Amino acid sequence: MIAYIIRRLIATIPVMLLVAIIVFLLVHLAPGDPASVIAGDNATSDQIAAIRAALGLDRPLWEQFAIWIGNVLQGDLGHSLFWNRSVSELILQRAEPTISLAITTLILAVTISITLGVLAAWKAGSGLDRAVMGVAVTGFSVPVFVVGYLLVFVFAIQLGWLPVQGYRPIAEGLWPWLERLILPSIALGLAYVALIARITRTTMLEVLAEDYMRTAEAKGVATRPMLLKHALKNAAVPIVTIVGIGVALLIGGVVITETVFNIPGIGRLVVDAIARRDYPIIQGVILVFSGVYVLVNLAVDISYTFFDPRVRY
Amino acid sequence: MGGVAAAAVTPAIVIAQPAPPANRTVRAILHGDIPTFDPIWTTANMAANHGALVYDTLFGIDEKVTAQPQMIGRHGFSDDKLTLTMELRDGLKWTDGTDVTSRDCVASIRRWAVRDGAGQHMMQRVTDVSPGDARTIVIKFREPYGIALDAMAKTSTPFCFMMREKEALTDPMQKIETTVGSGPFIMNERETRPGTQYVYDKNPNYRPRSEPPSWIAGGKVAHVDRVIIQNVPDAQTAIAALQAGEVDYVETPSLDSVRDLERDRDIMLAPRSPLGDVGWIRLNFLHPPFDNVKARQAVLWAVNQEAHMRASFVDPRFYQKCGAYLTCGTPMENDANTEWFRNGPNPERARQLLRESGYNGQPVTLMQATNIVYMNNTAQILAQELRGIGFNIQMVPMDWSGVVQRRASRAAPDQGGWNIFLTSADGLSSGNPIWAAAHAATGERGWFGWPSDEKHEQLRNAWVSAPDLAARQKIAREMQENAWNFVPTVYYGQWKQPVAHRRNVTGWIATPGCVPFWNVRKT
Numbered sequence: 001m002i003a004y005i006i007r008r009l010i011a012t013i014p015v016m017l018l019v020a021i022i023v024f025l026l027v028h029l030a031p032g033d034p035a036s037v038i039a040g041d042n043a044t045s046d047q048i049a050a051i052r053a054a055l056g057l058d059r060p061l062w063e064q065f066a067i068w069i070g071n072v073l074q075g076d077l078g079h080s081l082f083w084n085r086s087v088s089e090l091i092l093q094r095a096e097p098t099i100s101l102a103i104t105t106l107i108l109a110v111t112i113s114i115t116l117g118v119l120a121a122w123k124a125g126s127g128l129d130r131a132v133m134g135v136a137v138t139g140f141s142v143p144v145f146v147v148g149y150l151l152v153f154v155f156a157i158q159l160g161w162l163p164v165q166g167y168r169p170i171a172e173g174l175w176p177w178l179e180r181l182i183l184p185s186i187a188l189g190l191a192y193v194a195l196i197a198r199i200t201r202t203t204m205l206e207v208l209a210e211d212y213m214r215t216a217e218a219k220g221v222a223t224r225p226m227l228l229k230h231a232l233k234n235a236a237v238p239i240v241t242i243v244g245i246g247v248a249l250l251i252g253g254v255v256i257t258e259t260v261f262n263i264p265g266i267g268r269l270v271v272d273a274i275a276r277r278d279y280p281i282i283q284g285v286i287l288v289f290s291g292v293y294v295l296v297n298l299a300v301d302i303s304y305t306f307f308d309p310r311v312r313y
Numbered sequence: 314m315g316g317v318a319a320a321a322v323t324p325a326i327v328i329a330q331p332a333p334p335a336n337r338t339v340r341a342i343l344h345g346d347i348p349t350f351d352p353i354w355t356t357a358n359m360a361a362n363h364g365a366l367v368y369d370t371l372f373g374i375d376e377k378v379t380a381q382p383q384m385i386g387r388h389g390f391s392d393d394k395l396t397l398t399m400e401l402r403d404g405l406k407w408t409d410g411t412d413v414t415s416r417d418c419v420a421s422i423r424r425w426a427v428r429d430g431a432g433q434h435m436m437q438r439v440t441d442v443s444p445g446d447a448r449t450i451v452i453k454f455r456e457p458y459g460i461a462l463d464a465m466a467k468t469s470t471p472f473c474f475m476m477r478e479k480e481a482l483t484d485p486m487q488k489i490e491t492t493v494g495s496g497p498f499i500m501n502e503r504e505t506r507p508g509t510q511y512v513y514d515k516n517p518n519y520r521p522r523s524e525p526p527s528w529i530a531g532g533k534v535a536h537v538d539r540v541i542i543q544n545v546p547d548a549q550t551a552i553a554a555l556q557a558g559e560v561d562y563v564e565t566p567s568l569d570s571v572r573d574l575e576r577d578r579d580i581m582l583a584p585r586s587p588l589g590d591v592g593w594i595r596l597n598f599l600h601p602p603f604d605n606v607k608a609r610q611a612v613l614w615a616v617n618q619e620a621h622m623r624a625s626f627v628d629p630r631f632y633q634k635c636g637a638y639l640t641c642g643t644p645m646e647n648d649a650n651t652e653w654f655r656n657g658p659n660p661e662r663a664r665q666l667l668r669e670s671g672y673n674g675q676p677v678t679l680m681q682a683t684n685i686v687y688m689n690n691t692a693q694i695l696a697q698e699l700r701g702i703g704f705n706i707q708m709v710p711m712d713w714s715g716v717v718q719r720r721a722s723r724a725a726p727d728q729g730g731w732n733i734f735l736t737s738a739d740g741l742s743s744g745n746p747i748w749a750a751a752h753a754a755t756g757e758r759g760w761f762g763w764p765s766d767e768k769h770e771q772l773r774n775a776w777v778s779a780p781d782l783a784a785r786q787k788i789a790r791e792m793q794e795n796a797w798n799f800v801p802t803v804y805y806g807q808w809k810q811p812v813a814h815r816r817n818v819t820g821w822i823a824t825p826g827c828v829p830f831w832n833v834r835k836t
Contacts, residue, residue: 031715038348038355044750044760045721047428054486082348083507084490093506152553164553165545262545262554264509271546272346272508275684277714 005302012294019290020072020283024065027282033057034081034277055081068283077287078280080273087284091266097167098265100177101257102250104185109192110243116193117200117239118227124205132197139194144253148187148260155183165262184261188253192246199242203235210234236307244300248293333514333538336835339818341562342551343828346544347511350500351488353425356470358739358826365529365827366513366540367408367494368474371399371418371450372466373530376587378644378741380466381530383522384413384475384495394457401448404520407477408499415444420481422450422465425473427485430750431464432473434777460747460777468529468826469742469749497521497533497831498540511542513830526832528824533831536820540830552813555580561818561835564828565810568627574813582811586825588642588740589809591635592621592691593751593802595762597732600725602677602704607670609800613653615663615698622806624694625687632808638793640744641807644782645789650797663702677704678726680734682713688735691805695735720761734761740807741825746773746792754801764801 035051036043043051052058056067071078077087085093120132156164162183168176207213208231216230255267262268266285273281304311332338345359352364373383382388386402405413419442426432441453452461465473475481480489492500497519504512521532543560545551548567554560556577564585566574574580596603596612603609622632636654639645653659677699681692696706709731711719716734724730742748752773756765772792779785812828814821820832 031711031718033714033718033721036717036721037357037714043356044758045723048721050486054484085507090507149549149553152550157553157556160557164557164559165550166543166559259547260550262543262547262550264506268546269508272544275712275714276346276348 001302001305005298008298008301012291012298015294016287016290020069020287021065023283023286024068027277027279028061028064032277034279037276038082068280072287077284080281081278082276087280090269090281091285091288094264094266094269096169096265097263098254098258098267100167100170100181101184101188101254101263101265102247104178104181105189105192105250105253106243106247108185109189109196109246112189113193113196114200114232114239117197118204118232120197120201121204121208121231122223122227124201129201132201136194136197139190140198142190144187144191144256145260147190148184148257151183151187152261167263167265180261180263184257184263187260188250188257191253192250195246195249196239196242200235200239203238204231207231207235233307237304237311240300240303240307244296247296251289251293337538338541339537339539339562339830339833339835340541340543340560341828341830342543342545342554342560342564344565346508346546347542349488350490350492352474353428353471353476353485354488356428358470361468361470361472361827362542363500363511364472364474364494365496366498366830367492367496367500368472368476369405369494369496369533370466370473370529371422371475372462372473373528374463374466374468374741375527375530377527378744380462381524381527383466383530384418388462395454397452397454397461398445399450399452401450402522405495406518407493407495408516408518409477409493410518411477412447413475413495414447414478415450416447417478417481418450418475419444420478421475422452422473424476424481424483424485425471429464429471429473430753431460431467431469431745431748434747435461435464457778459779463745464747466530467742467745467748468824469739469745470826472529472826495519497535501539504541509544511544513540513542514538521831526822526829528822529827529829533829535831536834537830555813555815558815562812562814562821562828564812566813568625568631571628571811579816580813581816582813583821584823585810585812585828586739586741587809587823588640588744588825589632589807590737590739591640591743591807592687592735592737592805593743594695594805595720595734595736595751595802596800597726597730597762598764599723599757600730600732601675602667602670602672603732605670605672606799607666608672609803610653611663611666611670611702612699612803613797613800614657614659614666615702616695616803616805617658617698618804618806620698621691621694622808624690626806626808631811632806635804635807638796639746639789640740642740643744644786645744647786647790647793649790649794651793653797658698660698660702667703672703674703674705676707676726677732678730679706679708680716680719680731681708681710682716682735683710684712687737687808688713691735695733695805723757723763735805739825746776746789751802754799762802764799766795766799766801768795769799769801 035048039048039051079086116132120129123129152164155162163180167180170177216226258265258267270285343362347359347363348357349355349360352360369384371385372380375381385399388399390397422442426436438455438458440455443451445451477493480491483489497516498513499516501512501514515535515538521534524531526532551563552566552570555563596609598604618634626632635641636651637646679696682688696708699706719731720734722730726732738749746752751760753759754764754766754769757763772788776785776788779788817836820834822829822832
C-alpha cells in the first residue's frame with residue numbers, strides 16, 4: 001500500500017507539470033493584459049508599455065514561464081501583480097472560508113443524499129421514490145445561483161432568519177460562523193444531493209437484488225442493519241467514487257457560490273484575479289486546485305480497500 | 314498622562330482601533346474592487362475612492378466646477394501670471410504624526426504629473442516646481458496657464474493627491490505600498506482584507522476647512538468613526554444586502570432593481586454624480602474606413618442615442634441625449650454644429666456619407682465588452698445601426714480586460730487591431746478638453762483611436778490660455794463646431810446612475826469621480 005501511495009504521488013509530478021504548462025499558456029495567450037487594467041482608462045499606449053516593462057511582462061513567454069516554474073519548484077507561487085502579497089499568503093488568507101464551505105456542503109450533501117438514496121431504493125417505485133428522484137432531477141437542473149438567490153430572498157430578506165452575505169471566521173464563534181454558511185451550503189449542496197442520491201439509489205437497487213441480500217432477509221435480519229450494514233457497505237465503492245467526483249465539481253461550484261454569497265474564499269480570489277488578469281494568482285490557485293483534485297482522487301482510490309477487501313494495491 | 318503622551322507621539326496608523334458601534338460605522342458597496350492602494354499609479358476610479366478617504370488635495374473642485382483651496386491657504390499668481398505661489402494651511406499632518414511640508418507636495422505634484430494627462434499638459438508649460446520655504450510651494454510657468462489650479466483640483470483620475478516625500482519620490486511607474494495620508498480617514502490595515510473589505514477609521518488629527526462641503530472642496534468633516542468598503546461583485550447580492558440592512562450604501566444598484574428599491578421605505582435613491590457619465594464610440598483613425606472623415610460622419614448621423622440609452626438605462630430619469638462635444642450640463646455645453654443631433658439620426662444621410670467615403674465593404678471590427686452590461690447592449694445596437702447604413706460589421710466579443718489590451722494595438726484590424734470600441738468617461742472630465750486624454754487629437758501620440766486634427770489642438774491650447782470663463786466658452790463653441798466636422802469620437806448618450814442608500818444614513822455628496830464619505834451621518 002505504501003509503495004502504491006508513493007508511486008501515485010510520484011505520478012502526480014508529470015500531471016502537475018502538465019497542468020502548470022497548460023495553465024500558464026492559457027492565461028498568457030488569452031486576451032487581456034494586467035498592465036492595461038492597472039494603467040486605467042486614460043492611459044496611453046506608451047504608459048501601458050512602461051507598466052508592462054516594470055512588471056516583466058514584456059519578456060519572452062518562455063522566459064516568464066522559466067522564472068515562474070523555477071520559483072514554483074522552490075515553493076514560491078509568486079506575488080500578486082496588484083497586491084504586495086505573495087500568492088501563497090493570499091491563498092492561505094482565503095482558505096478558511098472555502099474549506100468551511102466545502103466541508104459543510106459535503107457533510108450536508110452526503111448525509112442527506114445517502115439517506116434519500118437508500119430510502120428510495122428500499123421503497124423503489126413508491127411515492128417516496130418518485131419524490132426523491134423528483135428532488136434529484138430538480139437539484140441537478142437548477143443552477144446554483146438561482147437556488148442561491150431564491151434562498152436569500154426567502155430566508156434572508158423576507159423572513160430575516162439568516163444573513164444575506166459575508167463570512168465570519170470560526171474563531172469568532174460557532175453560530176456566527178455557521179449562520180453565514182447555511183444558505184450557501186444548501187445552494188451549493190443541492191446538486192450534490194441530486195447526484196449522490198441517484199447513484200446511491202441505483203447501486204443500492206443492484207445490491208438489494210443480490211442473492212446474499214435475499215439470504216439475509218430469509219435469515220430474519222432486521223431492515224435497518226440489512227440496509228446499512230449489508231447493502232450500503234457493498235454499494236459504497238461507486239458512492240465514494242461519485243463523492244470524489246463531487247469534490248471536483250465542488251471546486252467549480254464554490255467559485256459561483258462564493259460570488260453569490262460574497263464569501264471571501266479562494267473562488268472569489270481567482271474570479272477577481274481573472275477579471276484583472278493577475279496572472280500569478282490565477283496560476284497559483286489553479287495549481288493548488290489541481291493538487292487538491294489529484295489528492296482527493298488518491299484518497300478515494302485508497303478508500304476502496306476499506307469498503308471492498310478484495311481491492312488490493 | 315503618560316499614556317496620553319505616548320498616544321500623541323504614536324503614529325495613528327499603528328494604533329489598534331476598537332470596532333466602533335454600528336451607528337458609527339458606514340458600510341458601502343462601491344462599483345468594484347480597489348486594485349491597488351496607489352491612486353497615482355492607476356486611473357481606476359476605485360483607487361481614487363480609496364485615495365479620497367486617506368489623502369487630501371491642494372485644491373478641490375466644487376459644484377460650480379471651480380477650483381477651491383483645500384490644503385492650501387493663501388495663494389496667487391504673480392502679475393505676469395508666470396509664477397504660482399501656494400502656502401499650506403496651518404495644522405496639516407500626516408497620519409504618522411509629522412507635518413505636511415512643501416517638499417512633500419512638490420514631490421507629489423511631480424509624480425502625479427508624470428501619470429496624469431492634465432498634469433503632463435501642465436508640466437509642458439512649467440519650468441520649475443520647488444519648495445519656497447517649509448510651507449510654500451512655487452510653480453513657475455513658461456507661459457500663462459489659466460487652468461493650473463483646476464488641474465490640481467480635478468476629480469478625474471488620477472487626482473492630484475498629496476503624499477509624503479518618501480512615497481512621492483517613488484518611480485511613477487512603480488506602485489507605492491505604504492498608505493500614509495493627511496486626509497479625513499486612516500486606512501486600518503489590520504482589518505483590511507484586499508479583495509474583500511477595506512476599513513478606514515476617522516483621522517483624529519485631521520483639521521477640516523470651515524467652508525461647507527461642495528464636491529471635493531470645503532470642509533471634509535468625518536461624522537462616523539469607521540467606513541468599511543465591501544467588494545461585492547454580484548449586483549443582486551449587493552441589493553439584497555442593502556435591503557437586509559447589512560450595508561448602508563450601494564453605488565451602482567442594477568437599474569432592474571430600481572422599482573423595488575423605490576418601494577422600500579428604508580431605502581432612498583439619489584444621484585451619484587450631477588454630470589453623470591458620457592458614452593464614447595471610438596473610431597480608429599489609423600485604418601480604413603475611419604481614416605476617412607466621411608465614414609466617421611456617417612457614424613455620427615447613424616447613432617440613435619435614445620435607443621442606446623433606453624436599452625441600458627431604461628428610465629428617462631436616468632439618461633439624456635446630448636449633442637454637446639463637452640458634456641451637457643457643464644459651462645462648456647453649446648449647440649454649435651449640432652444639425653446631426655437636432656435632425657438625426659438620419660440613416661439615409663448616413664448611407665450617402667458612407668458612399669461618398671468610398672467604403673468598399675471591408676470588414677469593420679467592433680470590439681464588444683460582454684461583461685459590462687451597457688457596453689454589451691450598445692455594441693449590439695451600434696452593430697445593427699451601422700449594418701443598416703452599409704457597414705460590414707464584425708463583432709468581436711471579449712471581456713473588458715480584453716478590450717483594454719487590444720485597443721492599444723495600432724495594427725490593422727485583421728492583424729490584431731480594431732476599428733471601433735466603446736467606452737465611457739465621467740461627465741466632468743468629458744466636459745474638459747484637457748482632463749480627458751481622449752480629447753487630444755495628436756495622432757499616434759494621443760489616446761486610442763488616435764484622432765489627428767491641427768485646428769482641434771490649436772483650440773485646446775487656446776482654451777487653456779483663455780483669460781476667463783466667457784473666453785473659454787467661446788473657444789469651446791469653436792472647438793465643437795470643428796469637432797463635429799472632423800468627428801474625433803461619437804457619443805452614444807449621457808446617463809446618471811443613481812445610488813441607493815439606507816434612509817438613516819444621510820449627507821452623501823454627489824460628486825464626479827469619487828464617493829465622498831465625509832459629511833455622512835448615521836442615525
